[in-house]
Amino acid sequence: MAMARARRAETALADQRTHEDGAAGTRPVPLVIDLDGTLLRTDLLLEGMIALLRRNWLALFAMLFWLPQGRASFKHKVAEAAGLDVATLPVNEALLAHIEAQKAAGREIVLATAADELMALRALRCFPVFDRVIASDGVTNLKGEAKAAQLRALYPQGFDYAGDAANDLPVWAAARRVIVVEAPASVLRAARALGKPVEAIPAAPRARALLKALRPHQWAKNALVFLPLVLGGLAGEAKAWSVAGVAFLALGLVASASYLLNDLLDLAHDRAHWSKRERPLASGRLPLVAGLTAMLAGLAGGLTAAAAAGPAVLGGVLAYLGLTLVYSVWLKRVPMLDALILGGLFTLRLAIGVAAVAVPWSPWLLTFSMFLFTSLSFAKRHTELRGAVRRGRSGPIAGRGYQPADEAVVLAFGIASGLASVLIFILYLANEAFRHAVLAAPLALWSFPLILVLFMGRVWLLAGRDALHDDPVAFAVKDRPSLALAALAGFAFAVAAFGPPPGIPLPGIAQW
Structure with missing residues (x-):
């Protein structure tokens, strides 16, 4: 796919030639390339800040101290402290192919970036195609007019420039030719308004990338909030459904925001993973700024909806958010405990459903949920371990506390947890489901143990065949x-x- 994009870009840009220069027998003007959002599908400053926060949350206070010292100084200190490996960052392969072709044709290739010079030099080691690097130096922030002025001074004969953002407009105004790389439509319009030759490498639709990053299919998990409503005998009450619906929305928004946060904190590990490297943020198809904005909007919307559903729901959603944060920062790297935490997050959804409609708590139901979803969490880890074994890896899994040798233990705990959930549901039916006259036909619930056995059996059978998606929920839907x-x-x-x-009689509570 990358090669196909490269060929399309090369075709689109093939006519950008130095015709006038060639006719006059002069050397082609330099081709100047921006780094953030252009050659790299990411922002180096944000990458560095996220890397620091992932390593130690206390780095936030250091960054707050650096910020008043100026943007250029701030970039330099982040670059020094983060030690970011530029080689792992997503590259615009189409643009890189065009640059290499122009280099082969004899053009001077210049990297001009507002990123700090430490980051730029790391990029130079990764991309030896560049003849020269111009970057921010801790004193001057080489952005916009500052970059344009320096390029005009260095290349009075002219230059061609590839960029991606509105702050590149002053540079394009000083350039001979304009190359717009995966920029928003408004930036492309403004670049064309300069009246210069414009070439464009279009971006894939970012709305689709954002939707994928939000994982809307995971909202299926939140249907658990409706379970206490039905089992509590409130299935016929519109108000109960309304409150539970608001709780469902709140959980969905907060969960989607937490997925974005997890992906932001896990960028380096996702890029080292065989399948997670294709996630929108890790691959660069979704800009980090867009991911951060969507995360904050989701948190604000979710907490507002939770508050509207009542203080008990708000407390449950805040507990869910807090546990998710601790998981993302720390607990996801603790073997076995990580699966228990994921099972606990599922069970917390049930607890929020109980709080939303104020029905009695059922320890049986909550325990059943804990074991069922812990089993599915182990299935996810087992799939990752199987993938590592298949690719011949022997060391620890990136971002996790597991090793390929743990596969058998994870398999055993996963299957045992799944079977335990079936047993607990049977005990729930025998000890609680028929004691209160809240269900019209509780006998129908006896079909659930068989359905659960069939579902869990299919999940673990396919997991053993390497046919299961990384996420069992994504697989199930x-x-x-x-x-x-x-x-x-x-x-x-x-x-x-x-x-x-009508016409299909089942024994009711009176017969039990």
């Missing part, structure tokens, strides 16, 4: 047998709550 089992479970649940269809 696309897998037809799993969807059929979910539909059957939904039907049984509806029968339990509202009664069987």
Whole structure:
């Protein structure tokens, strides 16, 4: 795919030639390339700040102290402290192919970036195609007019410039030719308004990348908030459904924001992973600024919705957010405990559902949820370990505390947790489900243990065959047998709550 993009870009840019210079027998003017958002599909300053925060949250206070010293100085201190490995960052392969072709044709290639010179020199080691580097130096922030002035002084005969943002407009105004790389439509319009020859490398739709990063399919997990409502006998009350719906929305928004936060903190590890490197933020298809903005908007919207659902729901959502933060920063790297935490986050959704509609707590139901979703969490880890073994890795998994040798232990704990969840659900049915006259036909719930056994068996069977998606939830919402089992479970649940269809008698609570 990268090669195809490179060929398309090369075709689009092939006509950008130095015709006038060639006719006059002069050397072609230099080709000047920006770094952030242009050659690299990311922002080096943000990458450095995130790397510092991932290493130690106390670095936030150091950065607050550096900030008043000026932007150029701030960039230099972040570059020094972060020690960012530029070689791991996502590259615009199409632009790089064009640069290499121009280099082969004899053009001087210059890297001119507002990033700090330490970052720029690291980039130079990764891309030896450059003949010269111009960058911020801790005193001067080489951006906008400052960059344009320095390039005019260095190349009075003219230069061509490739950039991506509105702050590149002064540089394009000083350039002979304009190359716009994956920029927003407004920037492209402004560049064309300069009245100079313009070439463009278009960006893939970022809305699609944002949607993928938000993981809307994971909202299926939040349907757990409706379970206490039905089991508590409130299935016929519109107000209860309304409050639970607001809690569902709050959890969805906060969960999507937490996924973005997790991806931001895990950029380096995701880029080293065989499949996670294609995630929107790790691959650079979604800019870091867009990810941060969406994260903050999701948190604000989710907490506002939670407050509207009541203080109990707000407290539950805040607990969910806090546990997610601790998991993202630390607990995800603790073997075995990480799966228990994920199972706990699922169970917390049930607890929020209980709090939303104020039904009695069921220890059986919460314990069942804990074991079921811990099993699915182990399935996710098992899939990652299988992938590592298949690719011949022997060391620790990047960003995790597991090693390929742990595969058998994870498999055993995962299957055991799944079977324990089935047993606990049977005990729930035997000890609690039929004691209170809140369900119209509780006998229908006896179909659930069989459905659970079939679903868990399919998950672990496919996990052993390397046919399971990294995330069992993402797998389940696309897998037809799993969807059929979910539909059957939904039907049984509806029968339990509202009664069987006419003409199909089932014993009610009175018979039990």
